[in-house]
Amino acid sequence: GKFGCSSAWALGITFVSELFPTTCRTAAVGSVSQAGDFGGILAPQLLLLGAKIHYDKLAFLVMGVTSLIAAALVTLLPETLGMPQLDTADDLVRELAERKKAAQLAKLAKGTAPSRQPR
Numbered sequence: 001g002k003f004g005c006s007s008a009w010a011l012g013i014t015f016v017s018e019l020f021p022t023t024c025r026t027a028a029v030g031s032v033s034q035a036g037d038f039g040g041i042l043a044p045q046l047l048l049l050g051a052k053i054h055y056d057k058l059a060f061l062v063m064g065v066t067s068l069i070a071a072a073l074v075t076l077l078p079e080t081l082g083m084p085q086l087d088t089a090d091d092l093v094r095e096l097a098e099r100k101k102a103a104q105l106a107k108l109a110k111g112t113a114p115s116r117q118p119r
Helices: 002-019 022-052 058-074 089-112
Strands: none
Touching: 002 022, 022 058
């Protein structure tokens, strides 16, 4: 419970600080922090709403579905391993374009390589 939430929070902050360039890093970390604060405000309200509509598991349902959606969306984010710390948003766009081009070239090279025929 708490360990998982703490781990997810630490990983999220680390990922945001690695992904965004220096010029907008503090704004990105602030936005993530604000989203977490909003969740902290919303959680007790879900408990009250669940009691009012006689569905005590509403908070768990909403938090579970939200977690699954977040986990699915994280898979769309780019890999940051080996990525340099960038200074501007233009550097980020350039880096992501280079990675995309390299992936396309690797895919093309793999697809055009002669295949071995069994003897």
